[in-house]
Amino acid sequence: xxxDTTYFGVKEIARRANVSIATVDRVIHNRTGxxxxxxxxxxxxxxxxxxxxxxxxxxxxxxxxxxxAVLIPRVSVETDFxxxxxxxxxxxxxxxxxxxxxxxxxxxxxxxxxSFETQANLILEKGxxxxxxxPSFIAQSIxxxxxxxxxxxxFVFIDSNIPEQHSLAYIGPHxxxxxxxxxxxxxxxxxxxxxxxxxxxxxxxxxYNYLQIEEGFRSYLQENQLSFExxxxxxxxxxxxxxxxxxxxxFSENENIEAIFVTxxxxxxxxxxxxxxxxxxxxxxxxxxxxxNIQHLNTGTIDFLICHKPxxxxxxxxxxxYQTLVRGQQVEKTQYMPIDIITKxxxxxxxxxxx
Amino acid sequence: xxxDTTYFGVKEIARRANVSIATVDRVIHNRTGxxxxxxxxxxxxxxxxxxxxxxxxxxxxxxxxxxxAVLIPRVSVETDFxxxxxxxxxxxxxxxxxxxxxxxxxxxxxxxxxSFETQANLILEKGxxxxxxxPSFIAQSIxxxxxxxxxxxxFVFIDSNIPEQHSLAYIGPHxxxxxxxxxxxxxxxxxxxxxxxxxxxxxxxxxYNYLQIEEGFRSYLQENQLSFExxxxxxxxxxxxxxxxxxxxxFSENENIEAIFVTxxxxxxxxxxxxxxxxxxxxxxxxxxxxxNIQHLNTGTIDFLICHKPxxxxxxxxxxxYQTLVRGQQVEKTQYMPIDIITKxxxxxxxxxxx
DNA sequence: ATCGAATTCGGGTACGTACCCGCAATATAC
DNA sequence: GTATATTGCGGGTACGTACCCGAATTCGAT
Numbered sequence: 001x002x003x004d005t006t007y008f009g010v011k012e013i014a015r016r017a018n019v020s021i022a023t024v025d026r027v028i029h030n031r032t033g034x035x036x037x038x039x040x041x042x043x044x045x046x047x048x049x050x051x052x053x054x055x056x057x058x059x060x061x062x063x064x065x066x067x068x069a070v071l072i073p074r075v076s077v078e079t080d081f082x083x084x085x086x087x088x089x090x091x092x093x094x095x096x097x098x099x100x101x102x103x104x105x106x107x108x109x110x111x112x113x114x115s116f117e118t119q120a121n122l123i124l125e126k127g128x129x130x131x132x133x134x135p136s137f138i139a140q141s142i143x144x145x146x147x148x149x150x151x152x153x154x155f156v157f158i159d160s161n162i163p164e165q166h167s168l169a170y171i172g173p174h175x176x177x178x179x180x181x182x183x184x185x186x187x188x189x190x191x192x193x194x195x196x197x198x199x200x201x202x203x204x205x206x207x208y209n210y211l212q213i214e215e216g217f218r219s220y221l222q223e224n225q226l227s228f229e230x231x232x233x234x235x236x237x238x239x240x241x242x243x244x245x246x247x248x249x250x251f252s253e254n255e256n257i258e259a260i261f262v263t264x265x266x267x268x269x270x271x272x273x274x275x276x277x278x279x280x281x282x283x284x285x286x287x288x289x290x291x292x293n294i295q296h297l298n299t300g301t302i303d304f305l306i307c308h309k310p311x312x313x314x315x316x317x318x319x320x321x322y323q324t325l326v327r328g329q330q331v332e333k334t335q336y337m338p339i340d341i342i343t344k345x346x347x348x349x350x351x352x353x354x355x
Numbered sequence: 356x357x358x359d360t361t362y363f364g365v366k367e368i369a370r371r372a373n374v375s376i377a378t379v380d381r382v383i384h385n386r387t388g389x390x391x392x393x394x395x396x397x398x399x400x401x402x403x404x405x406x407x408x409x410x411x412x413x414x415x416x417x418x419x420x421x422x423x424a425v426l427i428p429r430v431s432v433e434t435d436f437x438x439x440x441x442x443x444x445x446x447x448x449x450x451x452x453x454x455x456x457x458x459x460x461x462x463x464x465x466x467x468x469x470s471f472e473t474q475a476n477l478i479l480e481k482g483x484x485x486x487x488x489x490p491s492f493i494a495q496s497i498x499x500x501x502x503x504x505x506x507x508x509x510f511v512f513i514d515s516n517i518p519e520q521h522s523l524a525y526i527g528p529h530x531x532x533x534x535x536x537x538x539x540x541x542x543x544x545x546x547x548x549x550x551x552x553x554x555x556x557x558x559x560x561x562x563y564n565y566l567q568i569e570e571g572f573r574s575y576l577q578e579n580q581l582s583f584e585x586x587x588x589x590x591x592x593x594x595x596x597x598x599x600x601x602x603x604x605x606f607s608e609n610e611n612i613e614a615i616f617v618t619x620x621x622x623x624x625x626x627x628x629x630x631x632x633x634x635x636x637x638x639x640x641x642x643x644x645x646x647x648n649i650q651h652l653n654t655g656t657i658d659f660l661i662c663h664k665p666x667x668x669x670x671x672x673x674x675x676x677y678q679t680l681v682r683g684q685q686v687e688k689t690q691y692m693p694i695d696i697i698t699k700x701x702x703x704x705x706x707x708x709x710x
Numbered sequence: 711a712t713c714g715a716a717t718t719c720g721g722g723t724a725c726g727t728a729c730c731c732g733c734a735a736t737a738t739a740c
Numbered sequence: 741g742t743a744t745a746t747t748g749c750g751g752g753t754a755c756g757t758a759c760c761c762g763a764a765t766t767c768g769a770t
Contacts, residue, residue, distance in 0.1 A: 009725095009726055009727080010726070010727065011726075011727095019749075019750085020749065020750040020751075021726095021727080021728095021750085021751095022728090022729080022730095022749070022750060022751080022752095023748080023749060023750075025727070025728065025729075026729095026748095026749085028727095029728085029729095031729095032747090032748095033747070033748060033749075034747095034748070034749080035747080035748060035749090038748080038749085053726085053727075054415075054453055054725090054726050054727070055453050056411040056412075056414055056415045056453050056454070056725090056726080056727090057411075057415055057725070057726035057727045057728090057755090058726075058727055058728075059411055059727090059755090060409075060411045060412055060415060060725090060726080060727075060728090060754095060755050060756065060757095061726075061727040061728040061729080061754070061755050062727080062728055062729090062755085063728080063729090063754090063755075064728095098409055098410050098411050099411070174704065177700065177701070177703075177704070180700055181698065181700040181701050184698060184699075184700045188543070188544065189543065189544040189545065190544065220700070336704050337704065338695070338701065338704045338705050339700075339701040339704050340693070340695065340696075340701075341695075341696040341698070341701070343536065343539060343696070344539075345532065345535055345536040345539045345575070345694075346532070346536050346693065346694040346695075346696070348532075349529065349532070349691050349692065349693045349694050350693050364755095364756055364757080365756070365757065366756075366757095374719075374720085375719065375720040375721075376720085376721095376756095376757080376758095377719070377720060377721080377722095377758090377759080377760095378718080378719060378720075380757070380758065380759075381718095381719085381759095383757095384758085384759095386759095387717090387718095388717070388718060388719075389717095389718070389719080390717080390718060390719090393718085393719085408756085408757075409755090409756050409757070411755090411756080411757090412725090412755070412756035412757045412758090413756075413757055413758075414725095414757090415724095415725050415726065415727095415755095415756080415757075415758090416724070416725050416756075416757040416758040416759080417725085417757080417758055417759090418724090418725075418758080418759090419758095
């Protein structure tokens with residue numbers, strides 16, 4: 001097992017340029033104190049040798065440690081969706097910890113805009129090198145990221161995007177296409193004309209996402225000239241009783257509903273309703289790999305779940321920050337996640353990687 | 356940004372044990388030359404401090420480089436399936452190259468058992484530290500891995516498994532469940548009774564995989580009491596003309612075929628046939644994210660593709676070897692991949708990560 | 711008790727890079 | 741001209757671990 005002799009380091013560069021290692025180092029980190037002439041010469045040699053710094057040695061020698069902040073919703077009793085990104089963050093942290101990178105996680109309450117603001121301010125006080133956030137509250141997120149930009153702190157969005165904010169990257173779903181796929185799954189091989197119900201269960205906050213999904217959903221029907229009548233139900237209170245009350249009304253007003261699309265992870269509420277009311281033969285499609293959703297998938301009440309790899313989103317987001325801050329690499333600005341289709345038959349293999 | 360002060364290294368262990376760093380090092384790598392008494396003492400301190408070696412420093416100081424061999428089919432004109440694992444391997448290699456790990460890739464010809472043997476022997480001659488292989492030829496793979504076991508070279512299977520060979524790990528699909536899902540997709544919301552055609556296009560080699568898939572496929576139909584009549588077509592020659600000839604015959608002998616399941620990636624041949632013969636309204640489900648398959652997905656001839664993340668399989672397999680050889684970690688022995696469902700609507704987001 | 715071998719251990723250097731310190735040479739000021 | 745900045749650069753140490761070399765200690769045999 002011979003040693004890799006094709007590798008040239010700073011030492012070789014210094015030798016070829018007739019300078020010391022320190023000078024080469026100055027050029028590499030473009031610090032001051034090198035004449036234009038030698039700088040140019042060294043840069044040429046670097047290019048010629050296609051010098052790749054040894055990150056191991058680099059991070060070992062460097063004492064400046066990097067701190068990343070994570071700003072995501074706290075896992076609530078209502079949904080354990082944000083568990084998955086947490087796992088992704090832990091997996092990433094474990095991987096890059098030896099590189100001197102630390103992660104501080106800040107949680108906000110999805111029912112409380114102020115908690116977002118408070119936590120965001122905490123991050124700014126701390127002074128971190130990079131931020132990963134879920135921009136659940138648009139206005140507050142804009143304010144926060146604007147401040148980040150001013151302070152030259154790179155930030156990455158996951159789960160949903162604010163395109164105008166010049167984030168370092170967005171890692172999450174293409175919501176329009178996701179809704180588009182939802183319509184496909186809901187209507188695939190459906191021949192009889194019937195009504196389709198689109199249900200949005202959320203406080204108004206998340207409406208932005210919802211709109212893109214519904215737009216995609218309707219586009220599919222339109223493009224494929226499917227003439228199902230689409231009715232909508234907007235349910236502002238997320239508890240089961242509210243959902244049941246609303247749905248009861250919708251069903252009393254509309255006969256012939258044979259398919260339901262829920263625009264977010266609260267599809268389990270609708271499933272519970274259908275099961276309680278013994279309504280069979282209604283197709284149901286919704287979002288996210290939650291324990292409760294999987295249960296209804298297994299009982300057959302939910303036909304398909306759509307999922308965007310939340311664990312992977314967070315993992316990649318951390319790695320994007322790492323690559324930018326430590327390696328100085330360019331990263332893909334928009335990384336759409338796969339739009340995964342989960343059924344009763346493949347759900348058992350859709351698990352997150354162990355930390 | 357304070358330095359991480361919670362970390363204790365060998366130096367601290369040596370200090371607490373009143374020995375030198377070298378002695379601690381001897382204990383850590385359980386080399387000889389340490390008395391039982393000091394060994395015990397040092398081990399206690401290690402446990403107490405929950406010492407985690409700094410891999411960066413470790414790999415930097417260590418001069419012994421690790422060589423991994425990869426033994427997979429060459430990308431052929433018939434299918435570019437094995438492109439994806441190659442990408443995964445490249446991605447893994449880039450990541451762990453600075454740790455002193457090198458990868459040598461050996462290709463064999465899927466139409467030539469001998470080429471497998473030749474390449475396998477080459478690997479054994481070279482003397483490598485770990486092997487990743489696709490056991491396309493059962494007998495030859497058994498012989499090869501038996502030799503690996505004798506030489507104490509760990510090996511990992513991807514794509515398909517030989518459970519009795521005590522591999523370090525298997526990373527690939529659960530074929531039975533994959534076929535099971537295939538049946539679901541093919542029959543979902545199909546109400547009319549009709550015939551289902553199961554097509555297997557391959558030289559006999561890959562039959563083992565095929566059998567598990569078909570078993571799963573039939574199980575689904577049986578468990579769900581679906582009384583579609585299943586007919587089979589075994590096509591030994593993989594060129595289009597043979598496929599067309601065979602299918603023509605099957606169709607002439609059977610009317611009322613409304614759904615076709617192809618047990619591997621050659622579903623594009625069947626799709627081409629259907630398009631040439633202008634046979635619409637036949638559902639078609641098959642395997643793998645190949646360019647040609649995607650085309651037929653987009654034209655609507657193929658309804659669903661099932662895919663097992665070949666890029667990820669290879670990536671993970673390399674990482675499993677890395678974790679075992681470098682970090683000495685235990686790894687999951689069987690890692691089933693997700694069984695992904697690809698449709699026209701979500702295919703554009705099912706791409707492999709850039710290297 | 712003496713000697714040699716075996717056992718047990720510490721000093722020290724290397725891995726490739728970061729970065730501090732300080733010296734020399736040159737430029738600028740008076 | 742001398743004094744003082746400024747610029748350009750090299751020496752050297754440190755990061756945490758691996759591992760070589762040789763020294764100290766122990767032990768058994770005579």
